[in-house]
Amino acid sequence: LFSPQTCFSDQKKTSNLEAYVKWFNRLCYLVATEICMPAKKKQRAQVIEFFIDVARECFNIGNFNSLMAIISGMNMSPVSRLKKTWSKVKTAKFFILEHQMDPTGNFYNYRTALRGAAHRSLTAHSNREKIVIPFFSLLIKDIYFLNEGCANRLPNGHVNFEKFLELAKQVGEFITWKQVECPFEQDPNIIHYLHTAPIFTEDGLYLASYESESPENQTEKDRWKSLRSTILGKT
Numbered sequence: 001l002f003s004p005q006t007c008f009s010d011q012k013k014t015s016n017l018e019a020y021v022k023w024f025n026r027l028c029y030l031v032a033t034e035i036c037m038p039a040k041k042k043q044r045a046q047v048i049e050f051f052i053d054v055a056r057e058c059f060n061i062g063n064f065n066s067l068m069a070i071i072s073g074m075n076m077s078p079v080s081r082l083k084k085t086w087s088k089v090k091t092a093k094f095f096i097l098e099h100q101m102d103p104t105g106n107f108y109n110y111r112t113a114l115r116g117a118a119h120r121s122l123t124a125h126s127n128r129e130k131i132v133i134p135f136f137s138l139l140i141k142d143i144y145f146l147n148e149g150c151a152n153r154l155p156n157g158h159v160n161f162e163k164f165l166e167l168a169k170q171v172g173e174f175i176t177w178k179q180v181e182c183p184f185e186q187d188p189n190i191i192h193y194l195h196t197a198p199i200f201t202e203d204g205l206y207l208a209s210y211e212s213e214s215p216e217n218q219t220e221k222d223r224w225k226s227l228r229s230t231i232l233g234k235t
Contacts, residue, residue: 017140020065020136020137021136021137024065024068024069024136024137025069026199027066027069027070027073027194028069028070028072028073028076029073029199029200029205030073030194030197030199031051031069031070031073031074032073032074032076032078032079032200032205033197033198033199033200033204033205033208034047034051034197035047035048035051035073035074035079035082035085036078036079036082036200036205036208036209036212037208038212039212041084041085041088041212041213042088044082044085044212045085045086045088045089048074048079048085048086048089048094049089049090051070051073051074052074052089052093052094052097053093054070055067055070055071055094055097056093056097058070059097059100059113061128061131062117062120062121062131062132062133063131063133064101064110064113064114064117064132064133064134064135065133065134065135065136066133067097067100067101067135068101068135071097071098071101074094075098076205077206078202078205078206078208078209079205079209081209081213081216081220082209082212082213083213084213085212085213100113101135107135107138110135110138114132114134114135117131117132118132118173118177121176121177121180126183127180127181127182127183128183130180131177131180131183132173132177132180133177134174134177139170139174142170143167143170143171146163146166146167146170147163147167150162150163151163152164203227203230203231204231206223206224206227207224207227207228207231207232210223210224210227
């Protein structure tokens, strides 16, 4: 049915998209791992507060993709269940950021913030103000539904110019944002850490979470017991 060449060319076409998704997932799991790893509650709370500050800086410079990955990492169940840890965190800033990325109303708050960042980029005097990195998965979803959900031709046979103008606008904006030169100096140590730091699997995160703050119900107790058996070889 499929020749190896066809499969390879299809994979090649989407490799950049897959790299974006892979990076988003890695950042999400990296955040969750760094929060679940420390043995002491105070240290875990400090890591959460650090990532809240990083997320806020992402919002301020217009990096919505990393912002969403960090928030997603902090909202993963193994992290969100750490109630004793969260009780030590100043959560006001986190709730503001979470509100900005709330999916309600088809991500209305995020889309408003994105329009603001896009407008700032148009009138910017410095490269720092030109940065716009959209929440990539949502951008792809929007373009996909616009392309698949709207006919290329109108019922009268004419070309659906409205569809193609909107597609051109969205892709064109992204190309413009992509061409902005990064104004920040690259730190080799940070880049090395981001690419090579070990990250836990979902099971590993749950195990670390249960080891930090004991299970609260029978379902969690059973899962903890199972994870200790499979990952640590303990009964």
